[in-house]
Amino acid sequence: METLEQIQARLTAEFPAARLERVANESAAGQPSLVVDHAHGQAIARWLRDDPALRLDYCSNVTGVDWLPLETSTKTRVKKVVDGVEKEVEETVKSVRPGYLEAVYHLYSMSLRHGPVILRLRTADRAVGAPVPSLTPVWRGAEFQEREIYDLFGIVFEGHPDLRRLLMWEGYQDHPMRKDYAEPDDYEYEPTPHDEVLEKAGKHAAAEVRP
């Protein structure tokens, strides 16, 4: 199979307006992936499925990932004038990468027996209900898995034929796979007046965990 660089080059030729970004993978598996923008998500997926050299007809795994905001600090040496004397001073620059939610698609080809090509669709931020385009119209195998991501992460898949919660019940409010999910104070339906339960609930009320 072509490498991801070659696939990306062909995609750029086919969709000049698409914003594509390659994500390296440092692990021993060495499975790099491709971030695809929303506007071209479905078109690129269709192209990958129908291209005769790739024929990625099998969407094996679809999953969500919750990336929290990441604070990175890099140390740089800067020349500065301190008390009239030029000195080299170490300065730490803090940068915050905003958090986002991500849907990851593992694509394989059953007919040509190769893969994986990994696609990633990213939301703009971590808000509940942040949209990404659904790829269920391209691969029906994504139907239940996208529903599961909607259920557990709160990503809304635009164009999904039947977007409902899959595992949690109707009327449930939260999204348990998010990293900031706070466990309920009491799993019983009615709150029980146990000391430790009340204490835990008080802590939650004091420090609003959820935004």
Place this chain on the structure above:
Amino acid sequence: MSESELLSAPAPTAMNYEIRPKPAGTSDAEVGGELLEVAMGPHHPSTHGVFRMDVVLDGEQVVKLKPVFGYLHRNHEKIAENTTYLASMPYTDRLDYLCSMTNNWAYALSVERLTGLIPPERAEYIRVITAELTRLVNHTCLIGFLLQDMGALGTPLMYAFRQRELILDLFESLSGSRMMCNYMRFGGCRADLPAGWLEQAAQVVGGYGQFLDEFQALISENEILVARSQGVGVLPAELAINSSITGPMLRASGVNFDLRKADRYGIYDRFPFRVPLGDHGDVYDRYMIRLLEMRESVKILEQALREIPAGPIIDPKAKIRGFRPKAGEAYGRIECPKGELGFYLISDGSPNPYRYRVRPPSLINLTVLEDMCLGQTVADAVIILGSVDIVLGEVDR
């Protein structure tokens, strides 16, 4: 009436119901019935656990079917993200509780992809042996359950369970537990084979062909089985591929795709075996594929039991304490008896996985349940679900 008069009188017919007169001007064709909505499950015995199908019926015919999940949901993935890598290993047993060995292997394989650990030769052989034994267990049980769903109450299932118990004895002497084996480790296996295990396994495997012959002679050409299952629940190959169907269900639709051949993970490239394929993609093909796959598994097992070398069973570089894969991600998959079982792991360098995802074949194979059941009767919907082969521990996770 005298006795002779009674004996000579015509016997009452069985269907002698009083027929209500129809309203004037109507015929049978015009009497449209109401649609009936039925919730099959979550405690319906044919759903193999707590699973619900919301069915809309026109008489006996299914016109709409929506599966409802989540009754056994315990957020396996979240629990695994809150513990160390190794601590999830026993928990993977509980996904598909009939196939704990293959669940272990899929997880171990994914972690090995993530870290680059390589299991030694003997461990690879043990993995193949236990995985193929698991395939025998799963397919044997499934055939028993499927026939039970068709109304063959008890007998075939008991035949299947009798045979399954022999393999569970092997698992017990190997791992200490019949079903929750928790046997594989990252880079190998937990314990070496006990003395005499290989001989015992060879004996069980040697007797399996006879069991399959007997089962096939008793059941496979049974008139009721053939009438109930042929042409029922047909799944076309294109739809199967597009819906990510895997495992015996895909191959029954005639698609030649088996991860043991396609990915050649472990040491499967050393075993010559065939991949049985179906022609019609109906329930009968799905039943037959499983019988044929078991015969191929027996062949693999015979070769593996003959060739297994001596040596260590775990990579000496594998660490148990302080196990921290470096940052990165990996997706590993194996052909478990129900289809493609995959684990997707993202490591951020800490002792716990940042993301731990199970790709459950049982759940994804249910994508086409409605397509297969439309236009069929309720009784057929039951056996179509039975032929998909689901375990709710894995569907709901």
